[in-house]
Every structure is written in C-alpha cells, then in structure tokens.
Amino acid sequence: MKWISRIFIYSRALLLVLLVATSPSASAVTGALPWPDFVERFVAGYFEQHPEFAADAGRHEYDGRLPDWSAAGLRNTENWLEAQRVQALAYPDQALTPQQRFERDYLVAVVGKQLFWRRQVGTPYKNPLFYSRALDPNLYVNRAYAPLPVRMQAFLNYADNVPQAAAHIRANLALPLPRSFIDIGKTVFGGMAKFYQTDAKAAFADVADTALQQRFGQTVPKAVQAMLDLVTWLEQQRATATEDFALGAQRFAQMLKETEGVDIPLPHLEQMGRADLQRNLTALRQACGLYAPGETTAECVAKAEAHKPADGAVAAANRQLQQLKAFVAERHLLSIPGDEDAVVAPSPAYARWNLAYIDIPGPFERNLPSIYYVAPPDPAWTVEEQAAYVPGEANLLFVSAHEVWPGHFLQHLHAHRAGSPLGRLFTSYAFSEGWAHYVEELIWEAGYSHGDPETHIGQLLNALLRNVRFLSAIGLHTQGMTVEQAEHMFREHAFRDPGNARQQAARGTFDPAYLNYTLGKLLIRQLRDDWTAKRGGKAAWPAFHDAFLSYGAPPIAMVRKAMMEAGAKR
16 A cells, blocks of 8 residues: 555654754763663663553552652653653664664654653643553552552552642643543542542451551542542533644644654545445445345344343453463464463443453563453443443454453563563554454454354444544544534444443543554554565464564554565565
C-alpha cells in the first residue's frame, strides 16, 4: 500500500539540530557516559519521576509513593523529560551500535510521546484520566508479590498520600470541563473510594497486626473522603460543563506523528478506516448468511449475542483461556517464552468504564499470575441494558484472545524478555493494542473453530468495534461529530448494546488515540505481508511474530524500519 511509505519517525537528525543547537550543555553530554550507563540512569530517573510506574514494574522500594502533581512537580517532570531527550540525541550515530541507535530512538519516542500529551494537549490540566493509572491501588491488594502484612503497609503508605494527591488534582483541572470528562472522573475517583472501603478492607481483614489495623482505620477513611470530595467537586462543575473536548485536526495529526511516528493525511487515514469497516461488514453479512439465513444482519448479530455464557462471563473466560492457549501452541503461531499464566476476575469498580482489561505484573516480578478483568454491567442501568451488556460467547472469546492468548499477555511475555530495558518497560499504544487486535483475526485465519460462522461473527463484532472507534476518534476530534452521533455509529455499525455504545462514544472524547487498535492492526498486517513476501508467505508468519515481538513495544514504524532493513541486508 502506498500509505505505508508515509509512516515514519520524525527525523532524528532534524530534532538533534534543533535541540542541541539551543542547549549549551548538550555538546558536553556526548560521550559523557557509555550509552548503556545513560539508559540505566534514564530508567532510574524515570522511576523517581513516576514511582507508581516503578512499583507496578516490580521495583517495590517505590511502593506507596505517588508522583508529585503539584504545579512545580508537573513542570519539573516536563523539564526532566526534555533534558533526557536532549542528552539522548547528543549521542551521534557513529558512537553507537545499530542496536544502541534503535534504543536511543526508542527512548526519544518514549519521551516525545509524554511531552506531547503534557505540553501540547495539557492532559494534566484537562483530563481526570491522566491520574487514574498512578492512583490504581490494585497492585497492593490483588498482586501477591509479598506477604499480606507487607502489602498492607505499602497500601497504607499509598493511602496516606491520597488526600494530597486529590488536592493537587482539583487544583490542576482547569474549568470548565467537558461533560464526559466529569463523568469519567466520577467513575474513577468514586470507584477508588469504593475500592478502599470494600476490596482493600476485605483483602487485609485477616492481617493480625493490631498496629496496622489501627492505622488502616485512621488512614483509609481520609483517603475515601478525599476521593468522595473530588467526586462531589466534579459533580458541582456539571452546571458549567461543555462539549469542548476536540483536539482539532492539526493536533490530532500531530498526535499520530509525536506518539506513533505516523504521518498520514487525515482524509487518507479516514479512507483506510472506512475501507476496513466495509471489509468487515461484508464478511459479517457472509457469515450471517450461513448462521442465520434469511434474517437481517442486525437480527443475526442479536441471535449470536443472545448466546450468553451459561456459567457467566468470568467462568466462560477462564475456560476460553485454556482453549486459546492450546490452540496457539498446537498451531505454532508464535513461541510461548515462559510458563506464566493468567486468571480471570470481575473488574474493580473504578475500572468499569470499559468491558475488559488485563493487569500484567511488571518485568521485575517473578512467578505471579496476570489478572484478566471483565466488567459487570453498571447496576444503574435498566435490567434490559444490563443483560445486553454481557457479551455473547463468541464475542467474549475474542475479548479473551485480545487480552490474553495470544494478545496482551503473550506480547508481554515476549517484551519482558526483550534485550533492552526500554523494551521491557515502555509500550506504544498502537503496538500493544494493534497486536492484541491483530491476533483476533489471526486465530480466525489460522482455523480456530474450523470455520464456524458464529465464531466468525464474534471475531467480526470485535473488529467492527475497533473500526468504529477509529472513525469516531477522527469524527469527534476533527469533524465536529457529537457524542450522540458517535453513540449512534457504535449501535449501527458495530452492533453495540446501548450501555456499551454510550461507554465507547464517551471514551472517544477523553481517549482520542483509541483509533490505535485498528491503526496498529493495519500497520502490523502490512509489515507481515511485506516481511514474509520473500520468506515463504504464510509459512513464515510464526517467525515474523517472534521477530516483531522481540523489540518490546516501540512505535511500529521503528520496528518496520529495523525489520525491513535487516531483511534487505541478508
């Protein structure tokens, strides 16, 4: 495809000229440290700036700490990131091996992405979701990395920091806020309060240490109140809420360049998304002709979605994981580099704004399971909406493939064994979600369920969901599309139930990059076709998958350049 030539990482040489020329200290940095030492220092500094990231990665000396979200703290982090970019770019090509040059560009991409969201979009000052990952206490409650009293101590240290963090969040968020941002903030912060009161209390109830239990009784109620006060404050802003969430065409295009190294004109980008949508709608009509002949596509989808897991979504997902893992191994789709596993659980309350996600222990953890979370319906919905929210058996199968085998979980098994610490720690949105979406279609192509049309419908429903995310992101942020119009598109073209459609449309306002599911899939499929063209075609897919995942999860454009250049030299 011609558009693949438009994919690139910003010219490192140009950025070097611009940054080094304006930094009097940059020339002194060149060669000051051997490159591996510089990477080690960068990671250590990043952990200090983002202690919750370090703790989640398995560096538990950072347990309980939260980032400095004061105005000065936010500026300090931005300045530190900028300094790291300048210093990394001061290492010339000739001073580095090819692997080190790739690693340098990986580091620059990591920093550039974060600076874009902080400086160009101002996410800390607009979007409550900016704070959600760092505030997530699930690490201490449900990840058994240490004895329960040790994790309780870490959780209480975390809870001690919550009131100040909440005060900073309130001070940082600039009014007025978009209505959907208020809603997601209430979901996250209100869910946190509920998690502290219920999940955490239950998890640590059996700890016999009296001092810890007394401290829990003193500390946690303050954290709960801080989150509830934040929820109350957000609700008070509803009277002045706006619909002013759009990035605009220029910043949307800049987002793709700065965060994924992709430069595709927006009309061409939209054309790609519509073409993939039509491809999947055509396949859905064909599958429905076999599964429900004579019925409309909507009736066919309703029939498939009515086939709910008899034992519930969590139990069904557990069963599906065993089947999917066996299929991946039997068909040798790619290697499974370890014996780690994943279990399924209901999502915590603060994370129920999307159907499913997986919590994967970081690269410094050992012998811990990942947890694949599936959200129950919102109890505030009608009985009919709650029933419709639970996915059909075939639909859920491909959610399980996306999250675990051979999706996010298997990708992280490879990433945790990457040769670079950057590959083990840092993830591109399009790489990670693109891979997880790509493998949904991969297992169907590889023969899962032997061509069963209901199974194919499940795969296509997941593909159509991502197609509509792609088009909604463009529409919401560059074309004046309303949330209601996006919701209608999720119902009409992705066949989503009302509750799911509302969630997905709202997500597009505060997560404009959720087009990366389809974008990443398309980039991976194109790279696969190009790389395997002279290596045996489909027979070379397993080798392609292992090679692709060996890089960690940098922007796909970087991986494409490295893999195609390596192939050209053979």
